[in-house]
Amino acid sequence: MSVAKPPSDLAKVWDLPKAVCPVGSIGHRWDPYDQHAMYKVLGEARQSEPVFYSPELDYWVVTRYDDVMSILRNPSVFSAANANTPVAPVPQEALSILDEGGYALEGIQVNCDPPRHDRIRTHVSQAMGMKRLMALEPHIVRNVELGIKNLQGKNRVDILKDFIYEFPARVIFSLLDIPESDAAQVKAWAMDRALMSFTHSSKNKQIDGARNLVEFWNYCVKHVQKKMLNPGDDYVSDLLAVRDGDDDKLTLNEINSAAFGLLFAGHETTTNQSTHLLNxxxxxxxxxxxxxxxxxxxxxxxxxxxxxxGAVANWRRRAVEDVTIGGMDIPAGSGIVISFAAANRDPEMFEDPDEFRLDRKNVRKHLTFGNGLHFCMGAPLARLEMKLLFQTMTREFPNMKLAADEEIDFVRAFGFRAPKSLWVDLQG
Structure with a gap:
């Protein structure tokens, strides 16, 4: 008996209640895509209008640490189902390309609610345990050393493009047993997925993005099929072993989706985060x-x-009932942006929040990896990658400096802070 293919996760349209942005509200002048002014405007909001409506996104924006934490900790009231929903409707031409191409990505982790989320996370965590992640350390070190070797003899470089860009992807490839030669193509595919969910793209770009997503999806499906025939010591093989043919544990399409999700999000955020930290x-x-x-x-x-x-600046939830957040009444069905960028600089939680301090005792209370049910499973790996990366860079390039007269530009997306380049002088 054939099983109906789930509808594309990019086709979901929410019936949102109407909202009006009050005259004088910060929502009128907050540009969710302006990465340069983001901290200043969100800081003003946190102080004077901690929950405001954004007409640009048609979402309510929550800026204070305690309010954001309360949302993260209350999944029965604040659904995660819209976490990756496109901020602009995807044109039918693009949806048809996805459907005809077999694109069947399911929401299984960041955009999935209990009880399904709990079932999937329980079984996926068996394949994403600390033992497997820590076993990647020799591979991480090898990739860092290879990247450093490729920089030898150079001075002014775009260190994002020439080193950091592909490094985390190669680590994830080791976890999935995927050829490192595919790194550049997978990075390009992942960016297409991010732009379709987190920015207003033109119709033509969305159609091109849909074609690329079909290729990306089918690449992941074929990889899972290959591991079914020839299992190895890798993440997908472990998921298949956990499943053991039992759809009540994990379906094959959920494993396809898990592979896709790791290849999409398992490296982009670490690339961006490493670049922000270096800057x-x-x-x-x-x-x-x-x-x-x-x-x-x-x-x-x-x-x-x-x-x-934080590379993940803003994330999303959906109120499933009428709620009051920070004194603001928000009707059921409303979209909510939980601003990690604002919450992580809340002076009620962090002393001197706009100062970069190496002696901050409560620094790990930041929310960049989320909190509660949806805390990032890859957080230990990201931390390990960045620690080893910066241990090597500080040793090899002690005199490194930012290149003069170079400014960082960002990809136009509201959820992620993705720099386009970072020019440095390696020898100072």
Whole structure:
């Protein structure tokens, strides 16, 4: 008997209640895609209008730490089902391309609610345990050293493009047993998926993105099929072993979706986060030299970078009933942006929140990896990757400096802070 293919996760349209942005509200001047002004405007909101309506996104934006935490901790009232829903409707032409191409990605983790979420996470965690993640350390070190070798003899480089861009992807490829030669193509596919969910793209770009997503999806499906025939020591093989032919544990399409999800999100955020941290350290007065002199401070620097310059700036939830947040009444069905960027700089939680400090005792209370049911399963791996990356860079390039007169530009997306380049002088 044939099983109906689930509808594309990009086709979901929510019936949102009407909302009006009050005159004088910060919502009128908040540009959710302006990464340069983001912290300033959200900081003003956190102080004077901690929950505001954004007509640009048609979402309510929550900025204070305690309010964001309460949402993360209450999945029965705040659904995660809209976490990856496109902010603009996807045209029918693009949806037809996805449907005809067999694209069948399911929401299984970040955009999935209990009880389904609990079932999937329970079984997926067996394949994503600390033992497997920590076993990647030699591979991480090898990739860092290879990247450093490719930089030898150079001075001014775009270190994002020439080093950091593909490094985390190659780590994930080791976890999935995928050829490293496919790194550039997978990174391009992942960016298409991010742009379709987190920015207003033109119709033509969405159609092109749909074609690329079909290729990406089918690449993942074929990889799962290959592992069914020839299992190995890797994440997908472990998921198949956990499933053991039992759809009540995991279906094959859920494993396809898990492979796709890891290839999509398992490296992009680490690429962006590493670039933000390097920029912060080279911009700060003496911060890079502190790490050169005291490498033991690197794990603290990683956490402070996650707090101050989190690659995941804003995330989403949907109110399933009428709620009051920060004194604002919000009707059932409303979309909600939980702003990690704002919450991570809340002075009620973090002293001197706009200062990069290596002695911050409560730094790991940041929310960049989320909290509660949806806390990022890949957080230990991301932390390990960045620690090893910066241990090597501070040792090999102690005099590194930002290139003069170079400014960072960002991909136009409201959920992620994705820099386009970072030019440095390796030898100072």
């Amino acid at each position: 912060a350290l080279l911009s700060g007065d003496g911060l890079w030299q502190q790490l050169v002199d005291e490498p033991s401070l690197i794990p603290l620097a990683v956490e402070e970078g996650l707090r101050m310059y």
